Amino acid sequence: MQKTGAQILVESLLAEGVDTIFGYPGGVVLPIYDVLYDADIRHILTRHEQGAAHAADGYARASGKPGVCLATSGPGATNLVTGIANAYMDSVPMVAITGQVPTSLLGKDSFQEADITGITLPITKHNFIVKDVNDVARTVREAFYIATSGRPGPVLIDMPKDVSVGVAEYTDPGPVQLPGYKTNNEPDTEQVARAVRAIEESERPVIYAGGGVVSGGAHGELLELAEMLLMPVATTLMGLGGFPGNHPLSVGMLGMHGSKYANYAINECDLLIGVGVRFDDRVTSKLEEFAPGAVIMHIDIDPAEIGKNVGVDIPLVGDVRLTLRKIIERLRPRLASQWRDKIGVWKKEHPFEFVENGRIKPQEVIQEIFNVTKGNARITTEVGQHQMWAAQYYTFTRPRTFISSGGLGTMGFGFPAAIGVQVACPDETVIDIAGDGSIQMNIQELATAVHYNLPVKIAIMNNGFLGMVRQWQELFYNRRYSYTELDNPDFVKLAEAYGAVGIRVSKKSEVRPALEEAMASAKPVVLDFPIEREENVYPMVPPGEPIHKMLG
Ligand SMILES: Cc1ncc(C[n+]2csc(CCOP(=O)(O)OP(=O)(O)O)c2C)c(N)n1
Secondary structure: OEEEHHHHHHHHHHHOOOOEEEEOOOHHHHHHHHHHOOOOOEEEEOOOHHHHHHHHHHHHHHHOOOEEEEEOOOHHHHHOHHHHHHHHHOOOOEEEEEEEOOHHHOOOOOOOOOOHHHHHHHHOOEEEEOOOHHHHHHHHHHHHHHHHOOOOOEEEEEEEHHHHHOEEEOOOOOOOOOOOOOOOOOOOHHHHHHHHHHHHHOOOEEEEEOHHHHHOOOHHHHHHHHHHHOOOEEEOOOOOOOOOOOOOOEEEEOOOOOOHHHHHHHHHOOEEEEEOOOOOHHHHOOHHHOOOOOEEEEEEOOHHHOOOOOOOOEEEEOOHHHHHHHHHHHOOOOOOHHHHHHHHHHHHHOOOOOOOOOOOOHHHHHHHHHHHHOOOOEEEEOOOHHHHHHHHHOOOOOOOOEEOOOOOOOOOOHHHHHHHHHHHOOOOOEEEEEEHHHHOOOHHHHHHHHHOOOOOEEEEEEOOEOHHHHHHHHHHOOOOOOOOEOOOOOHHHHHHHHOOEEEEOOOHHHHHHHHHHHHHOOOOEEEEEEOOOOOOOOOEOOOOOOOOOOEO
């Protein structure tokens, strides 16, 4: 049957199992919106395209399914850019669809024209401009395949208006055939054998687990491997929840604001097993002194990651879950118990610490959020000190429960992401732990949350500063607080103006009841916690120092 490009697009999305799109309309996507009017897909109208991209990202991270966002050409498309880059840096499967001016107007500086495939080339796994309506169905199939296979990532489809209104026969394009695109799922048998030998020979092994464990669904295998040899497990920010934070073998997060015991363990280990990690500089700090005495093993599905930042002795390119399984099958259990005992002592001697002084402390607020939710909430964060406190003081025991902008560090991510998470998990408690600076970057999405009855909670750690930047100014710029002090709106009134609930907490004794009230509410709630203005995040590895040399 003959169909328009827009109809074929929507049918193709349905064929990929898409049930939700986050988007914002405009002139050249009107044909697509017209089809969506009665399609069996839920469209969430955000208040900014950046919000749509982050919501699709949050939806994908929480559900494991690809997130889909849709925007018009020109400014609509460029407003998606930060969200696409964010998904790219954190390897999140996403399909972004943009409208484009008609093919006859391309390259003529036409109204609302932007070369979005050119702009997003370095921040997408792949992108397409569809110039023939006969290619729509196949392009959508390929886009979803590329976004979700191998190392996941965002794929963009640019749809010129004449393609959306053009007509063609709709037939299912069948299985994807991309001879130039290969994923490396099976690890090399010889390398697996080397890995097993190295693990069996090591006295002081440490596992360093990243976002690849979460996105690769390898948490079960990771737990099994760690328990077989009593190996301590450190995670990156992205890896939180990939290993239960309350497990005796967990040493929590490593790196710049990681635990002291995780960083000491990395410094003294003789074997470092990186699983689905990038050896990011926030983790390694001074590269020459990172894990100085260790044989380095790296398991990753993306061969381009191996050796990118550190020299790797034992590379294992393959699906993380499959590779761990192959290692487990060959490994003989043997317990590195002396090493475990040593780490146990570090854990006792160097816990996370803060000074209690009767005022509202962000660390305590986060502990209370953990207590009130019994650790069962899905937590998103913005970027800054509050993000690090959330990582340090909330214990994540399940994958896909901590959702944060790791690679790009995008302020304004957490709240729209929380909207996407709440859409994906309607029966769960979703909380955005925010800073007063970050929340103002996408606060307009309160209207979205209210409109769709999404009971997302926002807990603002309000220090009247761009806190993380202020902390660096305090420590490294002689307290010269250049443009980091904030005059904030009244967040309670702002919440109410949007139709949400606003709660201000002025005393420590009110923290718990306020949180209980918020969790019991069926509405979006903004909680304003005035915290100490100059509270710092510790421990901290100063930039350029080796990771075992921490302040605080
Ligand atoms: C879009 C964007 N702009 C600037 C930055 C740089 N930056 C990192 S943390 C931070 C301060 C965040 O302040 P706030 O949200 O109030 O959180 P706090 O650190 O006080 O918890 C800034 C400006 C960023 N990460 N993202």
